[in-house]
Amino acid sequence: MAHDEHDHDHDHDDEHEHAHPHEPDEEARERAETEARRRLALAQIRQYGDPALRLIAHEVEDFDDDLRRLVDRMIMLMHEAQGVGLAATQVGVLRRLFVFEADEEGPRVIVNPVVVERGEETLTDDEGCLSLQGVKVPVERSTRVVLEGKDPNGEDLRLELDAYGSRVVQHEIDHLDGVLIIDRTDDEHRKEALATLRPRAVLR
Numbered sequence: 001m002a003h004d005e006h007d008h009d010h011d012h013d014d015e016h017e018h019a020h021p022h023e024p025d026e027e028a029r030e031r032a033e034t035e036a037r038r039r040l041a042l043a044q045i046r047q048y049g050d051p052a053l054r055l056i057a058h059e060v061e062d063f064d065d066d067l068r069r070l071v072d073r074m075i076m077l078m079h080e081a082q083g084v085g086l087a088a089t090q091v092g093v094l095r096r097l098f099v100f101e102a103d104e105e106g107p108r109v110i111v112n113p114v115v116v117e118r119g120e121e122t123l124t125d126d127e128g129c130l131s132l133q134g135v136k137v138p139v140e141r142s143t144r145v146v147l148e149g150k151d152p153n154g155e156d157l158r159l160e161l162d163a164y165g166s167r168v169v170q171h172e173i174d175h176l177d178g179v180l181i182i183d184r185t186d187d188e189h190r191k192e193a194l195a196t197l198r199p200r201a202v203l204r
């Protein structure tokens with residue numbers, strides 16, 4: 001899932017500018033490097049039109065070093081792409097796991113996640129996706145979910161999430177079933193999104 005653009009809007013008042021420890025040149029260089037890393041990460045994430053995004057992922061059976069290496073790579077890609085969640089299908093691995101970072105708790109991972117409880121209350125809000133660049137559509141989600149699954153070592157894991165975290169994990173679980181945000185939005189927004197995505201899908 002993609003970061004909300006609002007998160008990048010910082011107020012640049014004079015006081016803040018003067019307090020900044022970096023020279024303007026260095027700041028510009030760092031910004032350019034962060035942007036280059038974001039583009040490199042996105043190039044490694046499957047984009048709309050890629051069949052992997054529409055396939056159903058299989059349960060993970062082996063909790064081995066390969067799995068832990070995959071998790072490390074997914075967390076790195078999520079960070080560099082400036083996302084808040086990334087499912088294995090988005091890197092072309094059809095296994096049921098995803099990483100996410102919805103709050104200050106840092107990056108988290110769940111393998112073979114299952115929704116065991118879903119709150120009745122729902123909320124509709126805009127969502128983006130690292131695989132659907134330039135698209136943001138309203139999606140209705142439960143404001144509270146409880147997931148059960150495993151950690152990368154095969155130990156039982158239970159996650160209780162509300163608010164933003166609940167939205168993020170429902171988005172990522174959808175990826176494991178080949179479901180995208182354009183499937184969850186209304187007709188009008190779907191049409192708009194497809195108009196944004198189609199030219200790029202053809203040019204691939």
Ligand SMILES: [Zn+2]
Pocket residue numbers: 001002128129130131171175
């Ligand atoms: Zn996504």
